[in-house]
Amino acid sequence: MPAGQPKQRQIAFKQKQKQALYNLIKECYQEYSWSIEWMCRQARIARSAYCKWLDHKPSQRELRDQKILERIKEIAKSNNSLFGSPKMTMALNNELAAGETKIYRRTVARLMCVNGIYTSKARFNKIYRYKASRPEETAENILHRNFNASSPNEKWCTDITEEKIPEIFQRIFLCTIFDLYDRFPVGYALSKHNDTALVNAALSNAWKKEPDSHAMLHSDRGFQFTRAPFKHELEEHGMSQSMSRVGRCIDNGPMEGWQGLIKEIRAVLYPNVNSYEKMKTAFKASIAYYIHHDPQERFNGKTAGQVRKEAKDNPDQAAAYPIKQDKRYIAFWKKIKAKKKQLV
Template sequence: MERYSRVKRNQIMQEWKEHDYKLIEQYHVQKNWPIREMCQILSISRAAYYKWLHRKEKGPNPDEIELIEKIQELAKKKKRLYGCRKMSRKLKDIYGIEVGVKKVYRIMARLNLLSVYRPKKHTWIKSNPGQTAENILNRDFESTAPNQKWVTDITEIKVPKTNQKLYLSSILDLYDRSVISWKVSTKNNSVLVDETLREALEKNPGGCQLFHSDRGFQYTRPVFCHWLEEMGIQQSMSRVGRCIDNASMEGFQGIVKDILFILHPEINSIESCIQAVSETIEFYMNEYPQERFHGKTPAVVRAEAFKTDHPAEYPIQPNLRIQKFWKKIEQKNW
């Protein structure tokens, strides 16, 4: 039993109890055995048995049946991508059903519909920096308006059923976590990075105030650094071997790759993978609500921000686990 989650254990225990309740009901009706003695033998409270019996006679709650049907419908449609929080948001947005996250979790666990999303572990390789910039961002991922801080990186995507790889280069705005631009290529080179930035500047002619990346050779090239300088964009780079300095981008890449293979299990070629990446980013922008934005998608938050001179602020809630981790690191350094 210990290998199961708490909700699953409770479900199994409830099924066992219900089996006993049915036995008591059966033998009481067929053989007129006394309920009191059967409850004592099975170590069951008579009050619990009668509560089950009256609930059984009334039949299932229509609201509960509707809720379960909607959860099953959404889970099937989105291939179990949504967790309990996003499922709760979608139930409210699409069907107007307001239900607590814990209740949604219990139902999803009972029906084996919990999200198949799992964070993946990555191995990062240190690079020898060329022309570098200071870590000006310094893990300050807060932004009060669009186009203040952009972060970028390249991630590798292994194409299923082939020995081929794709490289996804993307630029993310830290205000609304929107994908400003993205490019896919079979080659991890400077052209890929240049095209990604060029598209971002075409869509946002004013550029951004701060541009943060790791110390990959594509970003440390003098010509690339000079390009940013001419645009009046301040360049920032992560410290060597410190992927946490670009944590927002790393997290986004993990989410995109998980969604990619959940929504598109049929990928079997370079062409189908590129199309799937495009549809995945479209899904992330327009159909992937985020808790920090009160259930809004990045596209909605960005659109709202450009309609006003005073965009709404979405502060990042402190992560106590990460704070505790860094506190331990500081104590070790002392």
């Protein structure tokens, strides 16, 4: 076994080696009538261990692991190994019928590790260069990084992202209207051009799906969102506007994170795209996959589509899904506050 491999895989590799040796002894005994005791002595294994293996029957755990592994392989094959162990666990539990035993992440991680099943998502460091703009209209940061929402259509975010199309040196632009309650893409539009028409199309699609929405819309200070006509259009629909601070992309963090996620899903599910129309189709299919098949830890393994449907079916009893604050951030800000007190 190559050095540096995970411990679980090393253990599994040793077990497979032993099973192969046991099978060899069994075959030699059946075909050549060689002495089992002599073969065990030559292989430096206990005869009792061989006899125990010979009479072994799969345990309930082994049978369950085999069943889980088969489903893991099916899911990995269906989405080009898009999921790591956390999302694979949520996807498996999302399929369980009422009363079935919950599958734990450690079990899934072990089975994936031993069988060499890994997520094919890759993260790349990109350098973005932004051009300064002169906005016609600006708005205060009303959202103020409060990304929690108690019901659908309370807080919307929007932004534009781009993707380069290989071989033809062309770009495609995606503008999305994103609901902070259920991380649901209410409306989106794709175009060859990063212009005001792209934003208008995405917003129109959102209004078609949610005509009665008066959500607050948060964006960055891109020229598409700082135009006076855009602001007036929001006001006509009874929507307030909020904007990130200059150079503070974290103020629109969930939207930025979702854009990166949807591009990763597209790259995994549809890696070989070489035309604008194919890329457009790939993005639409990836967004549909995200809505219906991508489980979210924050939603207890449910998809964005499931959470939205539940909230729509029972608007008076919409479940709360508060964002869990990272312990590292809590510890970091405690240290900052402590240092400030010392300076005073």
